Amino acid sequence: MLAYVLRRLISIPFLLLGVASVSFLLSQMTKGDPLAALVPERMMSNPEIVETVKAQWGLDQPLPIRYLRYLGNLVQGDLGTSFATRRPVATDIAERLPATLELVIAAMIIGTAMGLTLGLLSARFRGSAFDSIARIFALIGSSLPIFWSGLILLYVLSVRLAIVPGTGRLPPRIAPPPHHTGFYTVDALIAGDLSLFVQALTHLALPAFVLGWAVTGIITRLVRSSIVEGLSLDYARTARAKGAPERVVLVRHALPNALIPLLTILGFTFAYLITGAVLTEAIFSWPGIGSYAVRAAGALDYPAIGGVTIVGSVAFLLANLLTDIAYAWANPRIKVH
Amino acid sequence: MSAPLLSLKDLRIAFPDGDGGMAEGLRGVDLSLDPGEVLGIVGESGSGKSIAMMALLQLLPDSARVSGSARFKGQELIGMAGPRIRRIRGKSIGCIFQDPLSAFNPVLRIGDQVAEAILLHDSSRSRRDAMKAVEGLFERVAIPQPARRLRQYPHEFSGGMRQRAMIAMALANSPELLIADEPTTALDVTVQAQILDLLRDLRRDLGIGMVLITHDLGVVAGIADKIAVMYGGRIVERGATDPVFYETAHPYTAGLIGAVPDIEGTGALRQIEGTPPSIFTRPGGCSFHPRCTRAQAICAQEDPALAEVGNTDCACHFPLIATRTEVAE
Numbered sequence: 001m002l003a004y005v006l007r008r009l010i011s012i013p014f015l016l017l018g019v020a021s022v023s024f025l026l027s028q029m030t031k032g033d034p035l036a037a038l039v040p041e042r043m044m045s046n047p048e049i050v051e052t053v054k055a056q057w058g059l060d061q062p063l064p065i066r067y068l069r070y071l072g073n074l075v076q077g078d079l080g081t082s083f084a085t086r087r088p089v090a091t092d093i094a095e096r097l098p099a100t101l102e103l104v105i106a107a108m109i110i111g112t113a114m115g116l117t118l119g120l121l122s123a124r125f126r127g128s129a130f131d132s133i134a135r136i137f138a139l140i141g142s143s144l145p146i147f148w149s150g151l152i153l154l155y156v157l158s159v160r161l162a163i164v165p166g167t168g169r170l171p172p173r174i175a176p177p178p179h180h181t182g183f184y185t186v187d188a189l190i191a192g193d194l195s196l197f198v199q200a201l202t203h204l205a206l207p208a209f210v211l212g213w214a215v216t217g218i219i220t221r222l223v224r225s226s227i228v229e230g231l232s233l234d235y236a237r238t239a240r241a242k243g244a245p246e247r248v249v250l251v252r253h254a255l256p257n258a259l260i261p262l263l264t265i266l267g268f269t270f271a272y273l274i275t276g277a278v279l280t281e282a283i284f285s286w287p288g289i290g291s292y293a294v295r296a297a298g299a300l301d302y303p304a305i306g307g308v309t310i311v312g313s314v315a316f317l318l319a320n321l322l323t324d325i326a327y328a329w330a331n332p333r334i335k336v337h
Numbered sequence: 338m339s340a341p342l343l344s345l346k347d348l349r350i351a352f353p354d355g356d357g358g359m360a361e362g363l364r365g366v367d368l369s370l371d372p373g374e375v376l377g378i379v380g381e382s383g384s385g386k387s388i389a390m391m392a393l394l395q396l397l398p399d400s401a402r403v404s405g406s407a408r409f410k411g412q413e414l415i416g417m418a419g420p421r422i423r424r425i426r427g428k429s430i431g432c433i434f435q436d437p438l439s440a441f442n443p444v445l446r447i448g449d450q451v452a453e454a455i456l457l458h459d460s461s462r463s464r465r466d467a468m469k470a471v472e473g474l475f476e477r478v479a480i481p482q483p484a485r486r487l488r489q490y491p492h493e494f495s496g497g498m499r500q501r502a503m504i505a506m507a508l509a510n511s512p513e514l515l516i517a518d519e520p521t522t523a524l525d526v527t528v529q530a531q532i533l534d535l536l537r538d539l540r541r542d543l544g545i546g547m548v549l550i551t552h553d554l555g556v557v558a559g560i561a562d563k564i565a566v567m568y569g570g571r572i573v574e575r576g577a578t579d580p581v582f583y584e585t586a587h588p589y590t591a592g593l594i595g596a597v598p599d600i601e602g603t604g605a606l607r608q609i610e611g612t613p614p615s616i617f618t619r620p621g622g623c624s625f626h627p628r629c630t631r632a633q634a635i636c637a638q639e640d641p642a643l644a645e646v647g648n649t650d651c652a653c654h655f656p657l658i659a660t661r662t663e664v665a666e
Binding site for chain 2: 233234235237238239240241242243244245248252253256257260330331332333
């Protein structure tokens with residue numbers, strides 16, 4: 001098992017090399033001119049300034065040189081300097097990543113909890129009114145685009161009903177808790193500040209729900225169908241023949257078997273949530289890497305785009321690795337080598 | 338004479354045929370079993386032998402319609418309420434299934450699955466106590482190294498060991514009746530013999546009543562006190578084991594006996610031509626007539642009643658032993 005994990009970890013840098021190369025080359029192929037982001041429009045006519053800026057950012061070098069330089073910097077952990085913020089991309093991302101992770105993890109917890117509960121109950125009471133309602137609820141979540149459901153919920157729950165606070169991670173003019181993990185909820189607890197924790201949590205609740213709702217559908221469907229299938233298998237009959245009530249057959253026998261396919265889906269779900277977070281962050285003014293990426297794309301800020309791509313890839317690869325490890329743990333028939 | 342352990346009266350099971358109608362899977366079965374007796378139910382797939390036993394434990398799908406009577410120690414099982422039938426399942430009646438790999442939950446340890454049978458019926462026992470009991474059961478069914486084995490998963494057991502574990506699970510609460518549905522079919526021949534030996538020992542030592550369901554007459558020959566041969570959803574011949582074998586009345590039973598390999602025999606195996614009917618396409622009259630070498634015109638029109646012929650009960654217009662009197666019910 002340990003050898004397997006090590007081998008997978010060793011493969012990650014090579015995969016990242018591929019990701020970095022593709023993202024670099026793609027950005028070179030776009031028609032947009034990064035100079036537009038670097039040089040104010042009225043100075044564009046001044047060839048001297050343009051040349052100076054080009055030299056300063058290394059844009060005067062031929063493509064292969066720029067490519068090798070980029071990779072060389074990457075190996076040293078240098079993601080380049082953002083055209084827009086003029087700060088190292090790595091610093092920008094390190095500052096914003098915890099916000100995104102907090103959002104995605106909360107969404108993951110909400111989506112999985114709702115999906116598991118709805119799936120279990122739908123399987124138990126299949127064909128009932130509850131089954132239909134759960135299916136519709138799940139279907140709406142996965143069909144509505146996040147930018148729409150997010151806006152509507154924000155308008156209704158925050159603006160009209162004032163049940164939840166507005167956008168952002170905390171109310172305006174409230175200082176964030178001292179930095180430990182970058183997760184405001186966790187940091188507030190570490191600082192022992194309960195009212196701050198509640199504020200961070202209520203700010204987190206709506207965006208995390210919107211994002212989690214989007215993946216509830218797929219989880220509900222999967223859990224429901226795996227459990228319905230499990231209930232018809234021989235081992236379920238054996239459990240009933242032992243005298244187990246249906247509730248026990250479902251929870252103790254069918255559910256652990258349903259967790260195996262669920263883990264695979266959760267791996268994909270994580271990737272979906274990372275991309276879904278871009279839209280959610282934009283709507284809820286969430287200062288994570290999603291909104292950073294949106295801004296970077298708009299400004300043709302290539303180093304920032306590349307940085308977000310690489311960080312996203314790392315997150316995705318690690319999530320996949322975790323999925324495989326969890327898979328081996330949940331399924332005793334699998335031995336990883 | 339003591340009350341029967343199990344008695345079936347006119348047990349009928351129908352399934353929806355997908356066209357809005359119902360197809361009869363079991364067409365009126367009467368059987369009885371005394372405490373400590375072993376009954377072999379023999380038939381090809383589709384004969385209704387398994388569904389009859391699943392019906393008494395209410396383990397058939399909800400779409401199945403069951404009528405008639407099945408009494409276990411005098412209690413009517415058909416239509417019994419859920420909580421009551423659950424106290425009988427696994428407690429008074431234990432079950433062994435055909436494929437011990439799929440019958441165990443693949444992601445739970447064997448020991449936990451066997452212990453569950455104990456804990457479900459006695460919540461006052463601790464898990465540790467139940468595990469000790471499982472170890473004893475494993476010893477009883479001759480699973481070597483029981484303490485180590487009960488921490489393993491089903492896929493780590495061989496087929497024979499899994500079936501032993503399945504038997505241990507069925508015996509966990511010292512049931513009075515053991516229903517074994519094709520317990521040896523999925524196993525190698527040598528392992529089959531070991532499992533049959535084990536069942537014989539249990540019967541001798543525990544005095545447990547058994548219903549042994551199989552398609553193989555050879556399996557029941559050495560263990561059953563009496564045999565019921567089923568075809569097309571009903572019993573075609575029934576009697577004590579010896580007469581069924583040596584004074585066979587029904588041509589179908591004779592065909593089954595002819596299809597059992599004989600170690601001293603030199604001739605080729607005789608097979609029954611054709612395939613058994615499905616419950617949706619059963620022929621009229623005697624359902625065996627299309628495959629029967631003795632069939633005549635009446636066989637296609639009239640389903641013969643089960644009647645005493647010689648020393649067995651037989652449902653045939655032209656039994657191999659030609660003394661036939663109606664059975665007094």
